[in-house]
Amino acid sequence: MRIITRKVSMLFAVAAALGLVSAAADARDFTIASWGGTYQEAQRNVYFTPFGETSGTAFLEDVYLGGWAQFQAMQDTGQIPWDVVQLETSELVRGCEEGVFVKLDWSRIVPTGDLLPDAVTDCGVGTIVWSVVIAYNADTIGTAPASLADFWDTKTWPGKRGMRNGPKLNLEYALMADGVAPADVYAVLNTPEGVDRAFAKLDEVKPLVQWWEAGAQAPEWLAAGDVELSVAYNGRISNAQKDGKNLQMIWDGTIYAIDSWAIVEGAPHQDAGYDFIRFATDPGRQAAFTKAYAYGPTHNDGIGMVEPERAMILPAGDNLATGLFGGSQDAIDFWVDYQEELTERWNRWVAQN
Amino acid sequence: MTAPAGSNLEVKLRRAQRRRSFTSFLLVAPLLLFILVVFAGPILSLLYFSIDDPKLAEVMPRTAKIVTAWDGAELPGEDAYAAVVEEIRTGYANRTVAAAAMRLNYEISGFRSMVMRTGRKIRRITGPPYRDALIGLDERWGDITYWRAIKASAGPYTTRYLLAAVDLERRWDGSVAKAPPERTIYVEYLQRTFWISFWVLACCILIGYPMAYLIATSGRRTSRILLALVLLPFWTSLLVRTAAWVVLLQNKGIVNDFLLLAGIVDEPLTLIFNRTGVYIAMVHILLPFLVLPLYAVMRNVPPDQLRAAASLGARPVAAFLSVYLPQTLPGLGAGCILVFILSLGFYITPALIGGASDQMLSYLIAEFATRTGNWGMASAIAILLLLSVAALYPVYRGLVRGGTGFRFG
Numbered sequence: 001m002r003i004i005t006r007k008v009s010m011l012f013a014v015a016a017a018l019g020l021v022s023a024a025a026d027a028r029d030f031t032i033a034s035w036g037g038t039y040q041e042a043q044r045n046v047y048f049t050p051f052g053e054t055s056g057t058a059f060l061e062d063v064y065l066g067g068w069a070q071f072q073a074m075q076d077t078g079q080i081p082w083d084v085v086q087l088e089t090s091e092l093v094r095g096c097e098e099g100v101f102v103k104l105d106w107s108r109i110v111p112t113g114d115l116l117p118d119a120v121t122d123c124g125v126g127t128i129v130w131s132v133v134i135a136y137n138a139d140t141i142g143t144a145p146a147s148l149a150d151f152w153d154t155k156t157w158p159g160k161r162g163m164r165n166g167p168k169l170n171l172e173y174a175l176m177a178d179g180v181a182p183a184d185v186y187a188v189l190n191t192p193e194g195v196d197r198a199f200a201k202l203d204e205v206k207p208l209v210q211w212w213e214a215g216a217q218a219p220e221w222l223a224a225g226d227v228e229l230s231v232a233y234n235g236r237i238s239n240a241q242k243d244g245k246n247l248q249m250i251w252d253g254t255i256y257a258i259d260s261w262a263i264v265e266g267a268p269h270q271d272a273g274y275d276f277i278r279f280a281t282d283p284g285r286q287a288a289f290t291k292a293y294a295y296g297p298t299h300n301d302g303i304g305m306v307e308p309e310r311a312m313i314l315p316a317g318d319n320l321a322t323g324l325f326g327g328s329q330d331a332i333d334f335w336v337d338y339q340e341e342l343t344e345r346w347n348r349w350v351a352q353n
Numbered sequence: 354m355t356a357p358a359g360s361n362l363e364v365k366l367r368r369a370q371r372r373r374s375f376t377s378f379l380l381v382a383p384l385l386l387f388i389l390v391v392f393a394g395p396i397l398s399l400l401y402f403s404i405d406d407p408k409l410a411e412v413m414p415r416t417a418k419i420v421t422a423w424d425g426a427e428l429p430g431e432d433a434y435a436a437v438v439e440e441i442r443t444g445y446a447n448r449t450v451a452a453a454a455m456r457l458n459y460e461i462s463g464f465r466s467m468v469m470r471t472g473r474k475i476r477r478i479t480g481p482p483y484r485d486a487l488i489g490l491d492e493r494w495g496d497i498t499y500w501r502a503i504k505a506s507a508g509p510y511t512t513r514y515l516l517a518a519v520d521l522e523r524r525w526d527g528s529v530a531k532a533p534p535e536r537t538i539y540v541e542y543l544q545r546t547f548w549i550s551f552w553v554l555a556c557c558i559l560i561g562y563p564m565a566y567l568i569a570t571s572g573r574r575t576s577r578i579l580l581a582l583v584l585l586p587f588w589t590s591l592l593v594r595t596a597a598w599v600v601l602l603q604n605k606g607i608v609n610d611f612l613l614l615a616g617i618v619d620e621p622l623t624l625i626f627n628r629t630g631v632y633i634a635m636v637h638i639l640l641p642f643l644v645l646p647l648y649a650v651m652r653n654v655p656p657d658q659l660r661a662a663a664s665l666g667a668r669p670v671a672a673f674l675s676v677y678l679p680q681t682l683p684g685l686g687a688g689c690i691l692v693f694i695l696s697l698g699f700y701i702t703p704a705l706i707g708g709a710s711d712q713m714l715s716y717l718i719a720e721f722a723t724r725t726g727n728w729g730m731a732s733a734i735a736i737l738l739l740l741s742v743a744a745l746y747p748v749y750r751g752l753v754r755g756g757t758g759f760r761f762g
Contacts, residue, residue, distance in 0.1 A: 065723065066723075066724075067723040067724040067725070067726070068723070068724065068725055068726030069722055069723040069724075069726055071726070072726040072728065094451070094455075096448075097448065097451035097454075097469060098448065098449075098451040098452050098455075099447070099448035099449065099451075165709050210626050210708065211708065211709040213704055213705070224603055224604060224605050225604060225605060226603060226604050226626075333466040333469075336455075336458075336465060336466070337458060337462050337463045337464075337465050337466050338462045338463070339724075339725055340458075340459070340462070340725055340727065340730075341462040341536065343720065343725075344535070344536045344538055345535040345536065347538050347542075347709075347712075347717070348535060348536075348537070348538045348541070350709040350710065351538075351541070351545075351709060351710035351712075352710075
C-alpha cells in the first residue's frame with residue numbers, strides 16, 4: 001500500500017514536472033543523450049550520424065541537463081528514456097553505485113590499455129577531457145597574467161573577476177593559489193581546517209568577484225569588458241576565439257576532468273549501446289571531434305592525430321602539467337559527500353558582503 | 354409506512370432538487386477533476402515527499418528495526434553490528450546500499466563514502482564478533498553519533514526536511530534546536546524573497562497606479578495605444594524579456610551607452626548582477642498584472658463623482674482620497690496580490706540578472722531538485738513558499754472586502 005501511494009504521488013510529480021512520458025518506452029528507437037546545443041551538434045556530425053549510417057541503426061537524441069534529477073526520475077518511475085548518456089564523473093560514480101548504469105563488459109569496447117587510465121571505470125568509457133582555465137581579454141588587458149596566483153593579485157589586476165557560483169572548482173582553486181600542491185588538494189579539503197582555509201583565501205578576492213551561473217556567461221563577460229579575468233571552460237574560450245574575440249587562457253593550475261559514455265541499466269538497446277560506444281571510442285573520430293570542440297581525446301592514439309597547433313589549445317599533454325584532476329576517486333568521494341553541506345555554506349557565504 | 358400526501362410532494366421536490374444539483378455537479382465535474390489532478394494532487398505529493406523517508410528501511414530493514422528499538426544512549430549491541438555487516442554486504446553486491454548511504458549522508462556529511470568504503474572491504478569480515486571487525490574497518494563505526502544518524506534515518510517518516518527548511522534540526526534525544534550557523538540559510542532566503550517582492554510591489558504601485566489612471570481617463574485613441582504598450586510585453590515570453598534586459602543593462606549595454614552619451618554619468622553604472630537590475634526587470638515583467646485589474650476598476654468609476662466632490666468643496670487631494678481611491682481599492686488589492694505572489698516565485702529573472710546575493714527561494718528549490726536530487730528538501734522549501742503565499746490570503750480578503758465596503762457603505 002505504501003509503495004502504491006509512493007508510486008501514485010510520484011506519478012503526479014513527474015507528470016507535472018516532465019509532461020506525460022510516452023507509455024510505449026520499449027518501442028522507442030536507440031536513444032543517445034548528451035549535453036545539447038552546439039556541442040551535441042558537433043557530436044552528431046562526428047559520431048551519431050556516421051554511426052547510424054554504418055550500422056543501419058535508427059537513433060533518437062535527447063538532452064541531459066546535468067545533475068541528478070533525470071536519473072532520479074528513472075529510478076522512481078522505472079521509465080528508461082535513454083540507452084546511452086554522456087555525463088560527468090560525479091554523476092557517473094553515483095549512478096554506478098546506485099545501479100543506474102550498466103557495469104561494462106570492457107571486452108566489448110576497446111582494450112582498456114588503449115585509453116587514458118582515468119577514462120576507464122566500471123560503468124563509464126571516457127570520451128573527452130575538459131577543463132576550466134583562467135581566461136582574459138587580450139585586447140583590453142594591460143599585463144597578461146601567467147599563473148593561477150595572478151588571479152589573486154588584485155594590485156596588478158584590480159578589475160572584476162568571473163567565477164562559477166558554487167563551491168566546486170572554487171575551493172580547489174583557492175587551495176592551489178594558497179600553495180597546496182594539486183595532489184594534496186582533496187586531502188586538505190577533507191579536513192574542516194582545509195575548507196576554512198579555502199574560504200579564507202576566497203575572501204581575499206570575493207569583493208571583486210562576479211559569479212556566473214552558466215558556462216556561456218564567462219566569455220560573454222570577458223568580451224563585453226564586465227570582468228578583467230575569469231574562470232572559464234576552455235572549450236568556451238576556444239569557441240569565442242573562433243568568433244573573432246581575442247580571448248586568451250592560461251593553463252597553470254587548470255582543473256580538468258573527464259566526461260564518459262554510460263549505458264543505462266534496464267535500457268532496451270544495450271547491444272546498440274555497446275556498438276555505439278566502441279564506434280565513438282575510435283581515435284580517428286575522437287581526433288576529428290577535437291577540431292569541432294576544443295576538448296582532449298581519451299584514446300592514447302587520439303592526440304597524435306591532431307595538428308600540433310590545435311593540440312596546443314587542448315586540455316592534453318603539457319597543458320595539464322600543473323593541473324588538478326577533478327575526476328579522481330578522492331575528488332568524487334569528497335564532492336558527493338560534501339556537496340549539500342558545502343553548497344549551504346557557500347550560499348550563505350556568497351550572500352554576505 | 355405510508356407517507357402523508359404533503360410529505361410526498363416534499364419528497365418529489367427534494368428528488369428534483371437532488372437531480373438538479375447532480376446535473377450541476379456534472380457540469381463542474383471536469384473542473385473539479387482538473388483541479389484535483391493538476392493542483393491538489395501535486396500539492397499533496399509535495400507534502401508527502403517532504404516527510405517520506407523510506408530509503409534506509411528499504412535497503413537495510415533489519416538494521417532499521419534494531420536502531421528504532423534502540424534508545425540511543427550508548428553504542429548498540431552486537432546484533433546491530435551484525436545486521437549492518439550483513440545488509441551492507443548484500444546491498445553492496447546488488448548495488449542498493451548506495452541509496453541508503455546517500456540518505457545517511459544528509460545526517461552527517463562523509464557518511465556516504467564511509468558506507469561505500471565499508472562495502473568495498475566488507476569481504477574481509479568473515480565472522481563474529483562483528484562489532485570489533487566493523488570498527489577495525491573504520492573506527493567511526495565505534496562513534497555513537499553515526500549510530501544516532503542511522504536511527505534518525507530509519508523512517509518511514511521524517512521531519513528533518515521541514516525542520517531544515519526553517520533552519521532547525523532534531524537532536525538525537527528528540528529535542529528541536531537551531532541548525533549550526535554555517536547551514537542556516539533558508540530563513541534568510543525567505544526573508545530576502547519577501548523583501549524583494551515587497552519592493553517590486555511598491556515600485557509597481559508607484560508606476561502602475563498613475564499609469565492605469567491615465568489609461569482609464571484619457572481619450573479612446575490614446576488609451577488604446579497606452580493599453581497596447583502595457584499588453585505588448587505581456588505577450589512576450591518571460592525568458593526573452595529577461596534576456597533582453599541583460600542586453601540593455603550590461604556595462605556596455607544600451608542604457609549605459611545612452612547615459613554616457615548624454616553626459617548624465619561619467620562611468621557606466623552597474624545595473625546588472627545586483628539588486629537594482631533585478632528590481633528593474635521584475636517590475637517591468639510584473640507591471641501589467643497590476644495595471645490591468647486597476648484599469649478594469651477605474652473604468653467603472655464615474656468621472657462625475659469627482660466633479661461632484663469638487664463642487665461640494667473638496668480639494669483635489671481630498672476628493673481623490675475619499676472618493677476615488679476607495680473605489681479603486683478592489684482592483685488595487687487584486688493587482689497587489691497578483692504581483693506579490695507571482696514575484697515570490699520568481700526564479701529565472703534573479704538567476705540571470707541578479708548577483709549571488711539576489712537569489713530567491715526558488716533558486717534553492719531548483720538546486721535541490723535538479724542538481725543533487727534531494728526531493729525531500731526541494732519539497733520542504735516548496736511547502737515553505739506555499740505556506741507563505743497562503744498566509745497572504747487573509748490580507749487579500751481584507752483588502753477586497755475593505756474596498757467593496759467603501760463602495761457600498
